[in-house]
Amino acid sequence: MQVPRRRPRHRRERIFQWLFLVPAVVYMALFFGYPVAKNVVMSFQDYTTATFFTGEAPWVGLANYVTVLSSSLFSTSLLNTALFTVGSILGQFVIGLALAVFFRRKFPLNGILRSLLLLPWLLPLIVSSAVWRWILDKDSGALNRFLGDLGIIDTGIPWLTSTSLALIAVVGVNIWIGIPFNLTILYGGLQEIPDELYEAGSLDGATGWRAFWHITWPMLRPVVSVVLVLGVVYTLKVLDIILGLTNGGPANSTQTIATQSYALSFHEFKFGEGAALGNVLVIISLVFAVLYLRASRRAVDE
Amino acid sequence: MTTQLKALPASAAALPARKNWGYTALAIFFLAVMLFPVYWMVNASLQPNGTTLETSWLPLKPDFTGYATAINEQGGNLVTSLVISLGSVALSLAIAAPAAYALAYFKVRGAGLVLFAILISQMIPGIVVANALYTAYNDLGLLNSIPGLILADSAHGIPFAILIIRAFMNGMPASVIEAARVDGAGHIRAFWSIVLPLSRNSLITAGLFTFLFAWSDFLFALTLTTTEAVRPVTLGIFQYIGAYVNDWSSVMATAVLASVPAIVLLVAAQKYIAAGTTGGAVK
Amino acid sequence: MKSIRKTSRPLALAAAAMIGLPLAVSGCGTSTASSSEAVKEISVMDYYNNEPDKSFIGDALTSCGTQAGVTIKRETVPGKSLISKVLQQSSSKTLPDVLMLDNPDLQQIAATGALAPLADFKISTDNFAAGVLSAGTYKDKVYGLAPTVNTIALFYNKDILAKAGVTPPTTWDELKTAATKLTAGDQYGLAFNANPTYEGTWQFLPVMWSNGGDEKKIDTPETEQALQLWTELVKDGSVSSSALNWTQADVKDQFLAGKAAMMVNGPWQIPALDKEPSLQYGVVKIPVREAGQTAVAPLGGEVWTVPQTGNKARQAKAAEVVACLNSDEKQLSMAKARNTIPSKTTLADKFATENPKLATFTELIKTARARTGQLGEEWPAQATKIYTAIQTALTGNASPADALKQAQGQ
Numbered sequence: 001m002q003v004p005r006r007r008p009r010h011r012r013e014r015i016f017q018w019l020f021l022v023p024a025v026v027y028m029a030l031f032f033g034y035p036v037a038k039n040v041v042m043s044f045q046d047y048t049t050a051t052f053f054t055g056e057a058p059w060v061g062l063a064n065y066v067t068v069l070s071s072s073l074f075s076t077s078l079l080n081t082a083l084f085t086v087g088s089i090l091g092q093f094v095i096g097l098a099l100a101v102f103f104r105r106k107f108p109l110n111g112i113l114r115s116l117l118l119l120p121w122l123l124p125l126i127v128s129s130a131v132w133r134w135i136l137d138k139d140s141g142a143l144n145r146f147l148g149d150l151g152i153i154d155t156g157i158p159w160l161t162s163t164s165l166a167l168i169a170v171v172g173v174n175i176w177i178g179i180p181f182n183l184t185i186l187y188g189g190l191q192e193i194p195d196e197l198y199e200a201g202s203l204d205g206a207t208g209w210r211a212f213w214h215i216t217w218p219m220l221r222p223v224v225s226v227v228l229v230l231g232v233v234y235t236l237k238v239l240d241i242i243l244g245l246t247n248g249g250p251a252n253s254t255q256t257i258a259t260q261s262y263a264l265s266f267h268e269f270k271f272g273e274g275a276a277l278g279n280v281l282v283i284i285s286l287v288f289a290v291l292y293l294r295a296s297r298r299a300v301d302e
Numbered sequence: 303m304t305t306q307l308k309a310l311p312a313s314a315a316a317l318p319a320r321k322n323w324g325y326t327a328l329a330i331f332f333l334a335v336m337l338f339p340v341y342w343m344v345n346a347s348l349q350p351n352g353t354t355l356e357t358s359w360l361p362l363k364p365d366f367t368g369y370a371t372a373i374n375e376q377g378g379n380l381v382t383s384l385v386i387s388l389g390s391v392a393l394s395l396a397i398a399a400p401a402a403y404a405l406a407y408f409k410v411r412g413a414g415l416v417l418f419a420i421l422i423s424q425m426i427p428g429i430v431v432a433n434a435l436y437t438a439y440n441d442l443g444l445l446n447s448i449p450g451l452i453l454a455d456s457a458h459g460i461p462f463a464i465l466i467i468r469a470f471m472n473g474m475p476a477s478v479i480e481a482a483r484v485d486g487a488g489h490i491r492a493f494w495s496i497v498l499p500l501s502r503n504s505l506i507t508a509g510l511f512t513f514l515f516a517w518s519d520f521l522f523a524l525t526l527t528t529t530e531a532v533r534p535v536t537l538g539i540f541q542y543i544g545a546y547v548n549d550w551s552s553v554m555a556t557a558v559l560a561s562v563p564a565i566v567l568l569v570a571a572q573k574y575i576a577a578g579t580t581g582g583a584v585k
Numbered sequence: 586m587k588s589i590r591k592t593s594r595p596l597a598l599a600a601a602a603m604i605g606l607p608l609a610v611s612g613c614g615t616s617t618a619s620s621s622e623a624v625k626e627i628s629v630m631d632y633y634n635n636e637p638d639k640s641f642i643g644d645a646l647t648s649c650g651t652q653a654g655v656t657i658k659r660e661t662v663p664g665k666s667l668i669s670k671v672l673q674q675s676s677s678k679t680l681p682d683v684l685m686l687d688n689p690d691l692q693q694i695a696a697t698g699a700l701a702p703l704a705d706f707k708i709s710t711d712n713f714a715a716g717v718l719s720a721g722t723y724k725d726k727v728y729g730l731a732p733t734v735n736t737i738a739l740f741y742n743k744d745i746l747a748k749a750g751v752t753p754p755t756t757w758d759e760l761k762t763a764a765t766k767l768t769a770g771d772q773y774g775l776a777f778n779a780n781p782t783y784e785g786t787w788q789f790l791p792v793m794w795s796n797g798g799d800e801k802k803i804d805t806p807e808t809e810q811a812l813q814l815w816t817e818l819v820k821d822g823s824v825s826s827s828a829l830n831w832t833q834a835d836v837k838d839q840f841l842a843g844k845a846a847m848m849v850n851g852p853w854q855i856p857a858l859d860k861e862p863s864l865q866y867g868v869v870k871i872p873v874r875e876a877g878q879t880a881v882a883p884l885g886g887e888v889w890t891v892p893q894t895g896n897k898a899r900q901a902k903a904a905e906v907v908a909c910l911n912s913d914e915k916q917l918s919m920a921k922a923r924n925t926i927p928s929k930t931t932l933a934d935k936f937a938t939e940n941p942k943l944a945t946f947t948e949l950i951k952t953a954r955a956r957t958g959q960l961g962e963e964w965p966a967q968a969t970k971i972y973t974a975i976q977t978a979l980t981g982n983a984s985p986a987d988a989l990k991q992a993q994g995q
Contacts, residue, residue, distance in 0.1 A: 016489045017408040024401035024464060025416060031457045032423040035434040039426065050697040052675040072995060099332065107325035113333055115569040119340050121514045122564045124536050126543065127557040130550070131343050134354045138827045139771060139844065142342060142354065161829040163980050179336065181511070185466065188507040191575055192473055219473065226469035230462070233424050249781035250829045251976040258427070266429075266669065267783075268965050269693065278427055285425040351857075355842045429669070437677040525673065528660050544635030545664030545687075546853040548834055 043279050047271035057272070064276035073252060073260060081256040081281075084171055085235045091175035093231065096182025101212070103183075104190055114187065118180045129244025132173050136160050136245075163253040166246055170254050174241060182227055189223030190216070229292055233285050257281045340561075347558050352550025368555030371542075376556050379538035382448070383517060384563060386534055389452035390459055390516035391509045397456070398463035399505060403497055405464065406471035417468075420461040431457060432525040439526050446531050454522040459512030466511075470504030471497075503575050510571055517564055535560045624902045626656045630670065631685035631887070634661040641922045649909035655902050675699050680892035682903040688720040688731060688888050689783075689968075692961040695723035701891045702726040706904030708911075716884040717928040720955035729888030730911045733925035736882035736949050737788060739872070740840060740858075741847045743865040745772070749846075753869045757792075757814050760872045764823035767846035774823040776836045776845035779815065779979055783965075784833055785972040787883055787956075788849050789815065791871040793971075794881035794954060800967055801959055803974060804989040810874065812985035816978045829979055840866075851885065852924045852946050868945040882949040883956055886925060926950045970995060 043064055045057035068074060103114050120128065135142045138156040147153045159169040193216060201207070201215050217224075239258045242248065248255040248263065257277060265274030346354045348364040405413050435454055436445075444450035478496060498505070523537040539556050542549040627650070633642045639661060650657040660681065662670050668690060674680045675697065686694060694700060703710070703726075710718060710727050714734070721729040741753050749767055754760040764774030778788045789811070793800070798808035818824040831839075833850055840848040841861055849871060858866055870880040889907045891900055909915065916927035920936060926947050927936055937947040957964045974992035978985045 013489075017404055020400035020404035020408075020489075020493075021416065023397045024460060027397055027456070027460055028416075028419060028423060031431065031435070031454075032419075032426065034438075035431045036422065036426055038434060039430050048697075049672065049675075049693055052672040053697040053699040055676070102325075103329070105322070105325055107322035107329070109326050110329070111573050112569055113326070113329045115572040116333060116565065117336060118510070118514070118568050119337055119561060119565060121518065122561040122568075123340065123343065123557055124518060124520065124539055124560075126520075126539065127343060127553060128339065130553075131339050131346065131354075133830065134346070135339060135342060139825055140355055142338075158826050161826045161980075163982065176336070176339070184510060185507055188503045188575055189470065189473070191503050192470060222469045222472040226465050229421070230424065230465065233421070237425065237427060239427070246830060247781045249976050251980045251982050252781075252973070261427070262429075263969075268969060275430075278430070282422065282425045286422065289421050351838070351841070353838055355838050355844070433669075433673055433676075436673045440677050440679055524662070524666055525669075540663040541634055541636075541639075543663060544638060545632050546638075546851075547635070547857065549635065 039275050040279060042272055043276035045272050047275070049269050049271075051271070060272065064272045065280075068264075068273050068277045068280070073255065074257075076252055077255045077257050077260045080167060080252075080254060081236065081258070081284075083167060084174070084238070084254075084256055085232060087168075087171040088174040088178060088235045088238075089228065089231050091171070092178030092182050093228065095175070096179050096227075097186050099179070099183045100186035100190055101216075103187055114183075117183060120177055121180055125240045125244060128173075128177070129241060133160065133245060136169055160246055161250050163251050166250055166254045170242055170245055173245060174235065174238060177241065178231065178235070182231065185223060185227050186220070189220050192223075193219045225293070229289050232288055232292075236281055236285050257284075343554055344558055347551060347554035349551065352548075352552070352554055365551070368549075368551030368553075369559070371549075371552040372555040372559050375541075376535055376538050376559065379533050379535040380560055380563065382532055383534040383536070383560065386448060386451050386455060387513050387516040387564075389448070390455040391512045393452055394456045394459035394463050394512045395505060395509055398460050398508065399467055399498065399501070400493065402464045402467035402471060403493055406468045407476065417465075420464055423461045424465075428458075428521045432521050435522070436525050444526070446527050446529050448532055450526055451522060451532065451534070452516075454526055455516035455519050456512070457522075458515040458519070459508075462515070463508035463512055466508045467501060467504045470507075471501060474500060506571055506575050510568060513564075513567070624655055624898045626658055627682035627899055627902050627906065628658045628660070629683040629685075629906075630660045630662065630667075630674075630681040632662055632664045632667045632687075633685075634663055638923055641919060645910060645915055645919055646906070649906045649915070652909055653902050653905040655906075657906075671699075678895075680894055682892070682894060682899050683906055684890045684892050685887050686729060686890055688717075688729070688734075688884060688886055689956045689964055691721055691729045691888050691890065692723045692957045693965070694890075695728040696962045699892055700728045701893050701900060701904075702728055703730065703891065703904065703907070706891065706901060706908070708904060708908045712929040712931045714928050714930050714950055714953065716950070716953040716955045716958070717886075719958040720884055721888050723961065729890040730907065731886045731888045731928050732911045732916045733920040733923065734884055734886030734928045734950055734953070735851050735853060735925045736885055736946060736953050737791065737849055737851045737871065738882070738945050738949060739847055739869050740850055740854075740866050741869065742840070742843070743867050745843070745846045753867065754872050755869070756872050756876055757874045761814070761817065761821070761823070764818060764847065765821055768821075768823045771844060773825050773839070773845045775818060775847045775849075776824060776831070776839045777815075777828055777849040778831045778833050778836050779819075779828045779972075779975050780830055780832060781972050781976050782832075783968050783972070785975055786968045787885070788833070789971060789975055790883040790954075790956070791849075791881065792874075794883070795871070795873045795878050797878075800956070800964075800971070802993060803967070803971060804986070804993040809986045809989055812974065812978050812989060814874075815975065816985055819979050820981075826979070829976060852926070852943055855924045855942060868942070870945060870949060879952060880949065882953045884950075884953040886928070 042057070044059060044061060046060045047057045051057040103110060136159040138144060138158045138161060141156070141159070143159065144153065144156040147157070158165060160166055197215050197219070198211060201211050206214055237258055238256070239262055242254055242256060242259050243262070246254045248259045258281060261274045261277035261281065264277060265271045342354060345357055345361050346352055347368050348361040348366070349357055350365045350367070352368060405417060439445050439450055478500065518536060519534070520536040523534045527533060527537065535556065539553055542552040542556070629646055631642060633639050643659065646657045646659060667687070671680070671684065671694060680699060708730070710730065713730065717731050717734060718727065721727050721731065739753070745767060746753065751763045751766055754763045760775070767774035779785045792811040792814055793808050796807045796811050798811055799805060819826055819828065836845070836848050837850055837854045837857060839845040840850070841858065841864065858864055871882070873880055889910055891903045891907055894900060913929065913932060916929060916932060917936060919925070920927045921940060924943065926943060927933070928950070930951060933947050933951060937944040956968070960967055970992040973995070974988040977983050977988035977991065982988070983991060
């Protein structure tokens with residue numbers, strides 16, 4: 001964007017531009033600056049319940065990180081986190097995008113039906129996890145009853161109590177929660193694409209899949225980027241759903257880095273280690289965000 | 303799917319809209335599958351003990367005691383939740399929209415850094431922020447106040463809204479804003495009269511989720527209140543969940559009742575997401 | 586050059602604001618109360634946030650407050666959030682005058698120095714059950730007293746057992762046989778909670794302790810035998826594998842719905858059980874391995890403490906309220922109303938006679954053991970190992986012996 005060269009206007013320009021940003025920067029500094037800094041510092045200290053009262057927290061350097069990274073539970077939770085994130089993102093993005101494209105058509109009740117799909121987000125998490133626990137219960141859950149009525153299974157499937165199935169069940173519930181998020185944002189992005197492009201494209205013979213690949217996908221790129229990056233960041237942080245469904249069990253098969261960090265801090269009161277593990281998670285998110293943004297920026301430039 | 307899409311341009315113009323009820327049926331089917339847990343919650347709310355342990359598929363003998371309790375006790379909390387959520391939307395959009403515009407269009411040095419900081423803020427566990435806020439709010443006397451909660455709940459909305467609105471704005475052609483500036487419009491005029499209307503879709507989308515984040519917030523409501531003076535419904539539900547026993551039927555009934563005004567608002571807002579707002583402007 | 590400085594100055598300001606502003610704001614000092622004025626009001630925090638407990642405790646607090654000449658300003662929080670709140674209040678020096686704590690958390694909080702020893706206020710600890718004092722003591726000083734306590738026992742459905750010709754079991758072998766016999770159709774013989782939380786550990790402690798198991802070191806033969814019992818019950822199919830995910834509330838729902846003939850649970854479920862007129866239930870102690878062993882039950886219930894708020898006058902009033910809550914009269918009335926057991930042994934016989942449904946529990950309280958009795962602040966780590974071992978064994982990932990060894994070694 002061209003900026004006029006004359007100096008007084010230049011300075012006023014800059015001030016105006018910063019005025020747009022200042023409220024946001026101030027807010028972020030006030031609400032996030034101190035917590036982020038405190039969390040980093042806490043990870044280098046021996047922070048216990050006593051510290052909350054006395055304020056004393058001896059410096060231990062990297063000891064917390066060493067303990068946390070070398071614990072036998074870490075490799076399990078790292079693997080679970082990876083599987084949980086990849087599974088959730090794949091499921092909710094693909095289904096969300098498919099639904100967004102579907103809802104682009106004009107048909108009666110389109111708007112109302114699309115909005116009703118946001119209902120899962122209106123339920124308090126304590127309610128959603130309770131309801132899903134009942135649905136997935138091995139003996140009397142609705143899912144097994146349904147499968148049994150259809151004759152697909154004989155005995156109940158232990159969705160939440162089998163070490164091999166629990167993670168899949170939890171990923172499934174997380175996909176269910178993520179679909180409205182992806183659907184709504186991608187739909188908004190699709191609405192930004194002018195119809196004229198499709199009309200022009202169809203004149204050239206680009207319809208169906210080709211229209212999607214050559215018109216929709218490139219125009220949707222910035223929105224897709226933000227949805228995927230935010231999706232990964234939020235999924236890595238997911239805590240309440242897993243705690244509500246399985247508490248990290250059975251036998252740590254749904255224990256992720258986020259749940260382990262929480263358990264370290266609030267069940268075992270080892271706050272320094274919990275903060276260290278939490279920061280490991282932030283670093284993983286950051287690495288992903290940086291890699292992805294760099295890759296997508298390169299693609300846009302092409 | 304390809305054949306359906308190819309057929310669409312020709313047939314959609316030729317046939318009247320009611321022929322598309324086929325898609326409506328398909329959409330209703332998707333909805334039925336996706337919203338089954340919501341239905342199951344309604345079913346549970348009508349059971350005497352509030353759980354679905356022994357229920358049939360349909361609540362044949364509805365028991366409304368949970369609803370009676372919920373209506374008697376949670377009405378005020380519902381209003382509190384609505385006020386806080388709508389306030390949070392207003393505040394978040396007021397702060398985020400200009401910031402997103404600045405980050406999308408101005409070549410401000412440090413913009414990348416600000417974006418990075420915003421992304422990092424999304425990675426911080428909520429409890430860390432809540433603990434820090436408690437001390438600050440206590441010193442400032444902001445505990446148990448609606449403005450305090452509006453400010454706190456925006457902590458999720460503002461960074462998110464900035465990222466979403468900026469992404470949408472990146473897809474908007476800069477030529478429109480250029481044209482306005484050349485015509486002599488100041489930054490604020492250009493922003494208010496041209497950019498905001500063009501960004502309607504992104505503002506509504508960001509606003510929707512800001513509302514949802516604030517509506518479903520439990521952590522800040524719990525941390526930043528010490529009395530029952532200001533109690534959003536997410537916290538109100540916990541008066542039925544004790545350390546030993548739960549009153550599930552009141553919990554479920556409250557959740558059902560609380561969803562109603564919220565979904566009405568969401569349906570109304572979604573109507574405004576219209577197609578091709580930028581297309582016409584370019585012409 | 587000038588324009589670069591101008592753009593980077595705001596950036597530097599923002600960076601400074603990142604650290605400076607919030608620290609400056611939070612640095613505002615908290616006011617220390619003047620102790621010269623008479624105390625009119627004291628603050629209380631507890632986790633009885635749901636009815637009817639909320640009213641029962643509220644009435645007791647108000648009445649004790651009146652006796653001490655103060656009004657009560659009460660904050661109730663959901664159970665799981667109490668400790669977070671306590672920690673937040675500790676760091677901002679806004680702890681309440683009277684604080685309720687779940688008894689296994691007391692030693693943890695007392696170790697921080699946040700609580701005042703009750704002896705400072707001459708509160709008598711006579712006649713309390715041994716387990717209660719053990720839970721409330723840290724480094725030989727009593728910091729908290731529980732007016733009423735609870736524990737767990739074996740509930741059984743009288744009709745189902747009678748129909749199957751089964752008598753309530755007293756040994757592990759009898760338990761296994763009974764559970765197998767009572768499993769038919771969609772009804773399981775027994776239900777207990779084995780989920781990966783402290784609740785799962787809590788429900789395992791009776792069989793572990795009555796067999797001589799030690800919570801300090803869990804890879805011993807005695808604990809292994811107890812875990813073997815739990816594992817076999819699930820493997821035989823007498824207990825649904827859903828136990829790995831159930832809370833004690835879920836266990837009660839199963840029993841109430843007739844999906845389990847027996848259950849391990851506590852007296853707080855009695856109101857829900859009584860609401861079902863067709864359900865006839867009885868309570869016995871949780872079986873021991875061999876006849877002759879004593880049934881040991883874990884001690885549940887909450888203690889009342891006096892935090893160090895720095896204001897001697899308020900602490901004195903708070904101590905009066907705590908002493909009043911622990912008086913004989915209050916113990917009996919609260920216990921009866923809330924289906925818990927008074928913690929003074931001198932009240933046990935009278936209470937059991939007047940409340941026959943709670944007789945078994947009253948008996949168990951006399952020998953109940955506090956979870957933090959030996960380990961103090963180290964209990965949470967060990968409790969985590971116990972439920973980890975239970976989960977590993979019950980999912981079949983390892984034998985009970987190996988599961989315990991793995992967990993202990995972590």
